[in-house]
Amino acid sequence: MENKTMEGFRLSPQQKRLWLLQQDGLAYKAQCAVLLEGNLKSEALKEALQKVVDRHEILRTSFQRLPGMKIPFQVIAGSSTPSWDSADLSDRELQKQESKIEELLQEERRRPFDFEREPPLRLSLLTLSARKHVLLLSLPSLCADAWTLKTLVEEISRFYAAYMQGEELLDGPLQYADFSEWQNELLEAEDENAERGRTYWQKQDFSSFPALTLPFECKPSAGATFEPDSLDLRIDPDVVTKIEAIARKTKTSIAVLLLTCWQTLLWRLTGQSDFVVGTLCDGRKYEELHTALGLLAKWLPLHRHFDGDFKFSEILQQVNEATRESYEWQEYFTSKQSAESFGNAPDFPVGFEFEERASRQQAADMWFSVNKQFSYINRFKIKLTCARVDDSLTAEFHYDSSLFQRETIKRIAGHFETLLKSAVRDKESRASELEILSEIERHQLLVEFNRTAADYPREKCIHELFEEQVKRAPHSVAVVFEKEQLTYSELNTKANQLAHILRRRGVAPNVQVGLCVERSVEMLVGLMGILKAGGAYVPLNPEHPKARLSQQLTDIQSPVLITQEKLLSQLPGFEGDMICLDRDQALLANEQKTNPEQITAQHHLVYVIYTSGSTGVPKGVAISHGSLVNYTQFICQKLQLKDTPTNGGLHFATVSTIGADLGNTCIFPSLVSGGCLHIIDYAVAMDGGAFADYVAKHPIDVLKIVPSHLSALLASPKSRNILPQKYLILGGEALAWELIKLVSEMSGDCQVINHYGPTETTVGSLTFSLRENDVFTQTSTVPIGRPIANTEVYILDQHFTPVPIGVPGQLYISGVGLAQGYLNQPQQTAERFVPHPFPHDGEARLYKTGDSARYLPDGNVEFLGRTDHQVKIRGFRVELGEIEAVLKQHEAVRETVVLVREDEPGQERLVAYVVFHGKNASTVSELRSFLKEKLPEYMLPAAFVLLDGLPLTPNGKVDRKALPAPEDIRPELEAAHVAPRTEVEQNIAAVWQEALHIEKVGVHDNFFDLGGHSLLIVKVHNKLREAMNKELSIIDMFRYPTVSSLASYLSG
Incomplete structure (x- = not known):
């Protein structure tokens, strides 16, 4: 076989990196549109172009590879004759001419180069009028960078003028092949300077920094190509003047000041204190290189660490010093170091470059000026190019359109403009204090997104609204539990009788009364009786440990405890009066049946609900009547509830304990609108099959449930029968799109509402109604929506400043729904309920939720997680x-x-x-x-x-x-491990092992001691019924919590 040889030159390090990067070869181009004004002489332009091509070898270079070669050589042709395509646009309006120019640039950007055969310089000449033309220049980035375009335009104009004036220009530039060899030799050198340069970059290890993720950045799809686009922002001349003045005064530069603003904005938008921005160095450090054409520029990493809250002027000096150092050692940064730091990601996902573009050049009676310019020598997510032409300054936001929508880039550009103006107005401002929101954006966030004012009964308490409903439909069924039910009149009568006793025993406004009852109609009697007496009900869960119940009773200083006789053994000692709703029925029956005199107002307490406390002591959240009335009114309007005495209104189901406020979404709207409230027994609520059977017999219109609870129930074979007919309200935790998809497949009729709200803001403060096929590709979970009536939402940074749309911040809530605070805990109340920072009622407060959230462009809010350990x-x-x-x-x-x-x-x-x-x-x-x-x-x-x-x-x-993950081994238990002995025990143990992620389970092991819980038992229950092919209730699982006891029951 004949050995082939080739004469050529090695690629420069810059070219090697780009060759490996540009496998598609489309996006990496250097392009510009040159406006030619005057009486153009075609022969003079053609001659000027020929002279420039003859003068610069890089414009006659192709890239050749022998078989088996990965990296080509650059081969210089002895000659090349430039030519151009022509198009006459003179019959078009100005706007259509500009659109056509942009279209041609885009077409050229998508057109591939044949690197082996095609001359690198492509030309098109467009006629706009007799005295106005546009010359389009396009080169592969292997042969050109932004500085090349600037020099190329200057040279074309120089040779055009020389031709018109009959002059000959003889000076010769440095050729790119010489530069390429010099660059390779530098990297191979062993001298002291080279060693220092390599050491400098080796110390710059950026591999531990997470990549910057900007607001609404899309996840790249598999095989996505680089699709660059750009958006231009013209900087106000007054701002440019101030930039120049600050640069002179601080002995920095315009480029460094703009870079500092860009880095500061990235910090403010992402909250990331350590990151790297790629900065483009023109590669023309020495005077001899100033007139050289070709890819001399390279991207250098610039690390930024925002530690503390420095003044902008201090950060400016830090950036100036870092830029100076990286510029000094630019020749020794290699693509290998870039790969080690950034892996397979784009070398510099976020970039910055500053360009001094060619100013308007006069050539004989012609004027040459750059109209548009693009140069892509790197794949990026977003890059800010600040271009200086004479006294003007333009900020160009180049971005990968496969990752960002144009509206997102418009917002980022607006933030940059606002921050830049703020920085030059007062360079001594702290970085966190610099404004990034325009007045329009600020007004949108603080005012427009919070237009929630609405009427509600401001003079009524919640039990008064119930009493009005009793008058409208006394004989309609108000509440159902198993086989027991009460009409509105019956419920009102029983509540009145309890209220009269409570009044005599000291219950008055703001007096807290413990309510410790199981799910039953008596639960509603007790609740309404306390409210009618003027007190506030405090739900106490009988399943909780005695020590916890005792702590709560001590905290509320309740004069009376309402309970049931069957629960007395589960309660701690109580020194006050005790009323058992089941035992004391005869006593209650002797009381008056009429409504007690109304003595409460909206500012009085309606309930106190205990939530977990970080100090080890539960916190009692104190809610007033006005807050609950406002919330109830909103839900009634949201669900379009109307009093319909003929059919008793909608049927609501409450499946949760009243010890949390989740169920209040169903309880109070039902009782004030003529609805029928179904209190679902715990065993039924936790058993998908039993719940489906209940719904089949008693159709439900409205269901409020926690997503994880619903997900467990939907694992049942009868899952299609579980969903309500009209409204499914989900709340209590983040809502996954996967669950929404599952629900929509099962029922297309029921409207799904995502409901968010801490207990401190009265049940719920934001809602999001899902429409059919509603999917937000930019959100990881279902949005929590917009604020409810008379509620305001603010997303703020750590300095109490509103964050822009898309930027994470802490969620704060204000409005009628705010709790009075934490019972007997003034310090914690002051920490979480803070003064309102924006123009408002003098007594207005904000509740600090501790939740991280962000605004979506349409004003909806997305929940992102917690900022603390809740x-x-x-x-x-x-x-x-x-x-x-x-x-x-x-x-x-x-x-x-x-x-x-x-x-x-x-x-x-x-x-x-x-x-x-x-x-x-x-x-x-x-x-x-x-x-x-x-x-x-x-x-x-x-x-x-x-x-x-x-x-x-x-x-x-x-x-x-x-902290390590727990091992999948059986935990240390009191009972010794005994392996399953029968087939039934083996089947039960196998299901438990899979659900609990434990290698082995013994026959005497307790399901709950192994880490099981109430929702997990729902899933285990479904799997056991399938495996055993026997009927088994959830209650059976609680009664027989060990493998042996459950096996004995099933075998009996």
């Missing part, structure tokens, strides 16, 4: 700090951390990490028993991990990310 477990709010505080009360525990883990998709569980004072100081079994006496079931960790010490960060804080 979590939601099966719809219940849990402060991890409370579990930690209780664990630390155990004498054997030295240190502990509790967190939520999702080691399996959709399977969130609490995990406690514990360090004992000494080895074998206690056991997991002892810890679990200790917690059971003090915490409710939903706050018990599913797994415990015993450690010798907690991992720490360099700052000495617990490194939560370094």
Whole structure:
């Protein structure tokens, strides 16, 4: 075989990097549109172009590879004759001419180059009028950068003038092949300077910095190509003058000041304090290179660390010094170092470049000026190019249109313009204080998105609205529980009788009354009786430990406790009066049946609900009548409820405990609108089949439920029968699109409403109604929507400044729904309920939710997670700090951390990490028993991990990310492990092992001690019924919580 040889030159490091990058070869071009004004002589232009091509070898260069070569050589042709395509646009209006020019540039950008055969310079001459033409220049980026375009235009105009004046220009530039060899030799050099340069860049390790993710950046699709587009912003001349003055005064430069603004904006938009911005260095450090054409420019990494809140002027000096250092060692930065830092991602996803573009050049009686210019030598997500032409300054926002919508870039451009004006107005401002919102945007965020004022009954309390409904439809069924039901008149009478007793026993406005009852119609009697007496009801969950109930009763100082006789053994000692609604029926029957005299007002308490507290003590959230009336009125309007005595109104189902306010969405709107409230028994609510059977017999119009609860129920074979006929309201935790898809496949008729709101803002404060096929590709979960009536929402940064649309911040809520505060906890109340920072009523407050959120462009809000250690477990709010505080009360525990883990998709569980004072100081079994006496079931960790010490960060804080996942082994239990003996035991153990992620389960092991919980038991229940092919109720699972006891029951 004949060996082929080739004469040529090695590619420069810049060309090598680009060759490997541009496998599609389309986007990486250098283009410009040159406006030619005057009496154009075609022969003079042709001669000028020929001279320029003859003068610069890079314009006659092709790229050749022999078989097996990955990187080509650059081969210089002895000669090349430039030619151009022509088009006459003189018959078009100006706007259509500009559109055509843009269209031709776009077409050229999509047109590939044949690097082996085609001359690199492409030309098109467009006639706009007799004295106005446009010359389009296009080169592959292997042969040109932005500076090349500038020099090329200057040279064409020079040679055009020389031809017209009969002159000969003899000076010769440095050729690119010489530059290329010099660059390669520099990187191969072993001298001291080269070693220092390499050392400088080796110290710049950026691999640990997460990539910047900008607001509404789309996830790249598989095989997505680079699709650059741009948006231009002309900087106000007055601002340019101020920029120049600051640059002179601070001894920096216009480029450094603009770069500093860009970095500051990126910090404000992302909240990321450590990041890298690629800065384009023109590569023409030495005078000899100024007239050279070709790809000399390279991207250099510039690290920015926002530590503390520096003044803008201080950051400017820091950026100036970093830029100076990187510029000094520019020759020694290589694509290898770039790959080590950025991996397979674009080398510099976010970039900045400053260009001094060719000014208007006179050539004989012609004027040459650059109208449009693009140069892409790197794949990026977004790049800011600041172009200076004479006294004007333009900010060009180049972006990958496969990742960003144009509207997003418009907003970013607006933020940059506002920040730039703010910085030059006062360079001594702190970076966090610089404005990035225009007045229009600020007004939109603070005012337009919060236009929620609406009428509601301002003089009525919630029980008065109920009494009005009693008058309208006394004989309609108000409440149903199992086989028992009460009409509105019957419920009102029983509540009145209880209220009269309570009045005599000291219940008055703002007096809190404990209500500890099971789900029943009596629950509604007790609730309404307390309100009619003038008091505030305090729901106490009989399933909670006695110690927790005792703590709450002590806190509220209740003169009376309302309960049921069957619960007395579960209650702690109580010194006040006690009324048992089942035992004391004869006593109640002797009381007056009429409505008690109204003594409460809207500012009085209506209820106090306890939530988890980070200090280890539950917090009582105190809600007033006015807040509940406003919320109830909104729900009635949202669901378009009307009093319809003929059919009793809509049928509502409440499936949750009144110990949380989740169910209030159904309870109060039903009772004030003539609805029928179905109180669903716990066993039915947790069993998908039983619940479906109930709904089949008693059709439900409105259901409020936690997403994880609904997801568990939908695993039932009868899942299609579970959904309500009209409204499905989901709340209590983030709502996944996958669940919405599942619901829409099962029922196309029921409207889904996502409902968000902390207990401190009265049940719910934002809603989002889903329409058919409603999917937000830019949101990871279903949006939480817009504020309800008379409610305002603010998303603020740590300095209490509104953040732009799309930028994460902390969610604050204001309005009628705000709680009075935390009962008997003034310090915590002051920490969470803060003075209103914007023009408002002098007594207005904001509630600090601790939730991270962002605005979507249409004004809806997206929930992003927590900013602290509060979590939601099966719809219940849990402060991890409370579990930690209780664990630390155990004498054997030295240190502990509790967190939520999702080691399996959709399977969130609490995990406690514990360090004992000494080895074998206690056991997991002892810890679990200790917690059971003090915490409710939903706050018990599913797994415990015993450690010798907690991992720490360099700052000495617990490194939560370094905490290990629990091992899939059977935890230490009191009962010794006994392997399953029968086929039934083996089947049960197999289902448990899969659900609990445990390798082995013993026959005496308790499901809940292994980490099981109420929602997990729903899924296990469905799988066991399938595996065993036997009827099994949820209650049976609770009655027989061990493998052996359940197997005996099923075999009996």
